[in-house]
Amino acid sequence: VARIFGPSSGGAPVAIDKDAIKQFFEQRAKKAEVVGQLSAVIYQDKNPALAVERDRAEKALLVDKIIPRRGLRILDLGCGNGRWAGELLKSGCIYHGVDGSAGLIAQARAKYAGEKNASFDVVCAERISADVVGAGFERILVFGLLVYLNDEDVVRLAANLSDIAAEHCRLLLREPMGIAERLTITDHFSTDMDQFYSAIYRTEAEILDMLAPLLDRGFRSVGSGDLFDNASLNNRVETRQRWMILERWG
Numbered sequence: 001v002a003r004i005f006g007p008s009s010g011g012a013p014v015a016i017d018k019d020a021i022k023q024f025f026e027q028r029a030k031k032a033e034v035v036g037q038l039s040a041v042i043y044q045d046k047n048p049a050l051a052v053e054r055d056r057a058e059k060a061l062l063v064d065k066i067i068p069r070r071g072l073r074i075l076d077l078g079c080g081n082g083r084w085a086g087e088l089l090k091s092g093c094i095y096h097g098v099d100g101s102a103g104l105i106a107q108a109r110a111k112y113a114g115e116k117n118a119s120f121d122v123v124c125a126e127r128i129s130a131d132v133v134g135a136g137f138e139r140i141l142v143f144g145l146l147v148y149l150n151d152e153d154v155v156r157l158a159a160n161l162s163d164i165a166a167e168h169c170r171l172l173l174r175e176p177m178g179i180a181e182r183l184t185i186t187d188h189f190s191t192d193m194d195q196f197y198s199a200i201y202r203t204e205a206e207i208l209d210m211l212a213p214l215l216d217r218g219f220r221s222v223g224s225g226d227l228f229d230n231a232s233l234n235n236r237v238e239t240r241q242r243w244m245i246l247e248r249w250g
């Protein structure tokens, strides 16, 4: 197990193992049969009520910030098993979700099979570009994805977002973030999930820095804040679930 505080160790940022992350999420997809689809992506295998509470609190806060409406084109990057799809389809949005896990995407496709306004695709974050996922999206959601990407992949993704976005676009992020400093966890064995876990909890300032190319393309920071009023819904004392919005008016 390694817990590394700060941006780097010996000068270079500590990377997480992409293959291990991929395997982790394919295992989560399989585990959905036992722990349910919600815990597959929110975790808390031994406390499913907490997963339900987090899902509810997140949606209660963020749906108003998404401002869903009929015909709105939404791209959900790292959509998992489509946890957000139902909420947005309800308001008549046109929802496209992409995720690197074939297992989670299969679940999303099965769940929304009859839904003409929903589509899902297996796409790794490294490949996300307008050519692969399309363009003209009026909302782009990035919920709990960046924490599993290495710095170079976040930077590459940020550089491509502007082309994927409609002229008027709201980009919403929801990520667990390091509060005082960045925290990298590698090969931590989670007794809650019985799985090895790795993640990079960046600070909000670091994430904003990585999204800087978007500022050159007309996006402005609209706001950010804590996701949960009730601090006990967060996992660790060093990290906190935060939301962040950037918007371009076109």
Ligand SMILES: C[S@@+](CC[C@H](N)C(=O)[O-])C[C@H]1O[C@@H](n2cnc3c(N)ncnc32)[C@H](O)[C@@H]1O
Pocket (backbone or CB within 6 Å): 021, 025, 041, 042, 077, 078, 079, 080, 081, 083, 084, 098, 099, 100, 101, 104, 123, 124, 125, 126, 142, 143, 144, 145, 148, 149
């Ligand atoms: C914590 S889950 C969140 C899922 C969904 N956004 C939600 O909020 O319910 C993180 C998701 O990121 C996906 N992911 C992790 N690394 C990825 C990568 N390199 N490319 C694409 N997806 C990735 C996982 O497969 C997983 O579905």
